[in-house]
Amino acid sequence: MVAGYFGKTLRVNLSSGMISADENDENFYRSYFGGSGLINYYLLREVDAGVDALGPENKLIFATGPITGVPIAGSGRNSVGAKSPLNGGYGQAEAGGFWGAELRHAGWDAIVVEGKAENPVYIWIEDDKVEIKDARHLWGKTTLEVQKAIQKELGSSTIRVTQIGPAGENQVRYACVVNDINHAAGRSGMGAVMGSKNLRAIAVRGHQKVELADEKAVTSLAKWLRDDLKTNRMAVNFSQNGTAGGVSAFSAMGNLPTNNFRYGHFDGADKLNAQSINEQILVKRGGCYACTIRCKPHVGSNSTYKVDPAYGGPEYETLGSLGSSCGVDNLEAVARGNQQCGAYGLDTISTGVSIAFAMECFEKGIITEKDTGGIQLRFGNADAMLEMIELIARREGIGNTLAEGSARAAAAIGKGSEEFANHVKGQEVPMHEPRCKAGLGLGYAISPTGADHCHNIHDTGYEARIGSGPKAMGIMEPLPSQDLSAAKVR
DSSP states (O other), X not given: OOTTOOSEEEEEETTTOOEEEEEOOHHHHHHSOHHHHHHHHHHHHHSOTTOOTTSTTSOEEEEOOTTTTSSSTTOOOEEEEEEOTTTSSEEEEEEOSSHHHHHHHTTOSEEEEESOOXXXXXXXXXXXXXXXXXXXXXXXXXXXXXXXXXXXXXXXTTOEEEEOOHHHHTTOTTBOEEETTTEEEOGGGHHHHHHHTTEEEEEEEOXXXXXXXXXXXXXXXXXXXXXXXXXXXXXXXXXHHGGGGGHHHHHHTTOSOBTTTTBSOOTTGGGTSHHHHHHHTEEEEEOOTTOSOOOEEEEOEESSSEEOGGGOOOOHHHIIIIIGGGTOOOHHHHHHHHHHHHHHTBOHHHHHHHHHHHHHHHHXXXXXXXXXXXXXXXXXXXXXXXXXXXXXXXXXXXXXXHTTOHHHHHHHHOTTGGGGOOEETTEEOOSSOTTTOHHHHHHHHHOTTSSOTTSSOOTHHHHTOOSHHHHHTTOOSOOOTTOOSHHHHO
């Protein structure tokens, strides 16, 4: 087998209980490279057009890349893919943490989950040993409760768990899959697909190493990268501030979506920025497998809004979606919202943008207190934002409508509300203003999953940070962020 892969894909059919393995050769892995390549291969060949994304015919794929599980910075990620219940087409999301590396250490490159279990189950993988186990006692619990329960049941705190929360069980169309409690494969509704299969979690423990073609060279590269990241300006900023370091700067340049994308500047941005997090609620910083940057905030609060550091903390996208997009500048409330989304397994981007959509509809009189159950759903109302997260996760009241995503919610509400639903192909727009980043806006439009900030170039990279990297891609001169010429598109 080619170095970097084990040559095995695990298949678990939840309808029949059959567990098997596909063996793949070097040509296969060179043709379908990385997690995305594997997901595309299985979906395009094995999922028929027209199948219900939330039906048993859909397949859910967990896939890794050739360096996943190799002890080098950036190697802790895995992809999750299926037909998306949010956009009706291709669905894929990525997550960091430790679960993907553990899957590789168990000797598997990917997992294909088929069918639907009669009752809730979870999958337990220990190297070549694979079992389907009863999860009825886990159904309805938060992600933290389930991880603790599985680790206790299987007898080790070193077991890694990827799972859904109650939102996935309830098939909220933008429910996510969560690694290690606080690393989310957030976009395109993969948690809803997992919930539709009655699959609550996949627990993994592995004891193998990824084979390397030149282990000495990889070790040398890993050491160089480790040392470089200690002095690299961007890496140091991420270590100190995480992704929240961009909040105030983005607001100043008009790139921080505010009040449902009505504005790009938020007066309360400094209350949500990295300095405020570090000074007020930061408990520690965490990271992903083999990565020295440790950009993940773990925050806590025992004041009005209780926040448990186990759920990590809000990163840039969450500070924007639950914060500025909803007009909320209370940092502890946004941190509490991040915890609720983590506990229930909700994509914070789609959750916040859907709530902001409803807030604009409320302020314009399209929906009223009768629709919201008495909630004053106005921009800036932190308690209303938090209550909507609860309703969405449980699919109660107006939360049931918003759980369908803003596009479907607007179609159901009508009355001109479609004008205020910010989505592309049914997927809510992330916290980067396409009116400020024109090239990224084009990327939103052509992305196969709909709006996704991880699929495309960020125009600010063409402006101020031109260097050897962009030149290597053929970008020889700076271009304004709002430029959308042929040179930018190329």
